[in-house]
Amino acid sequence: MTLPVLTIGNKNYSSWSMRPWLALHWAGIAFTEEMVTLGEVGARPTATLRAASPSGLVPVLALPSGTPIHDSLAIAQWAAEVAPDAGLWPQERIARARTWSAVAEMHSGFAALRRNLPMNLRRRTGPRTWDEATRADIARIFALWDELKGAINPHGPWLNGARAGIVDAFFAPVATRLRTYAVPLTPVAEAWSETLFTDRAFAAWDAAAACETAVIAGTDAA
Ligand SMILES: N[C@@H](CCC(=O)N[C@@H](CS)C(=O)NCC(=O)O)C(=O)O
CATH class of the missing domain: 3.40.30.10 (Glutaredoxin)
Incomplete structure (x- = not known):
């Protein structure tokens, strides 16, 4: 096939x-x-x-x-x-629409976070001081995660609810950025990151990244 x-x-x-x-x-x-x-x-x-x-x-x-x-x-x-x-989106219509909103916001936004905390799975830095735009992006992401896990999809460990979904996939790189650059987490962010980092598919990607040797020097120097 x-x-x-x-x-x-x-x-x-x-x-x-x-x-x-x-x-x-x-x-x-x-x-x-x-x-x-x-x-x-x-x-x-x-x-x-x-x-x-x-x-x-x-x-x-x-x-x-x-x-x-x-x-x-x-x-x-x-x-x-x-x-x-597979339940990649929540079943209930309003929860699904609000989950689309979170994914759309991630897909089109958070420019400061993407610029200043580039994804770099192998890297670990100490904590840093971020500019105002980056701090605002991080705060907005934490608020979105609180809303997803609290009011929108409360039943389960994922942002999507009981099963991992597209919203988890879209925020997964953010969880790794917060890990790489030692950003202090909220309790919700901590719990969801733990769920993600111990997921079999995520762990396979993470392990493969650790074995790669290609370097993008500009990103490593960020
Ligand atoms: N909106 C696109 C963005 C894709 C994108 O920016 N991809 C980057 C890699 S993460 C790329 O292909 N860059 C080309 C390059 O670095 O040469 C999507 O969601 O797929």
């Missing part, structure tokens, strides 16, 4: 790649993966990336027909449709 192929960037650095990779795993969808080594920020897109993806960016999922689905959110949404019983 020909499987869909997910093209991703380096597991250590590519936060957008991690998201649909987790969603596909959590949905139980079989796929193979190919990795494109990412270069320094600003040196994009490379010819390899342009050939692999219509947007010149990873992730991109090539269906067995050859049709490409690019962008993390589109791939995750495709997974939710292909595996409707």
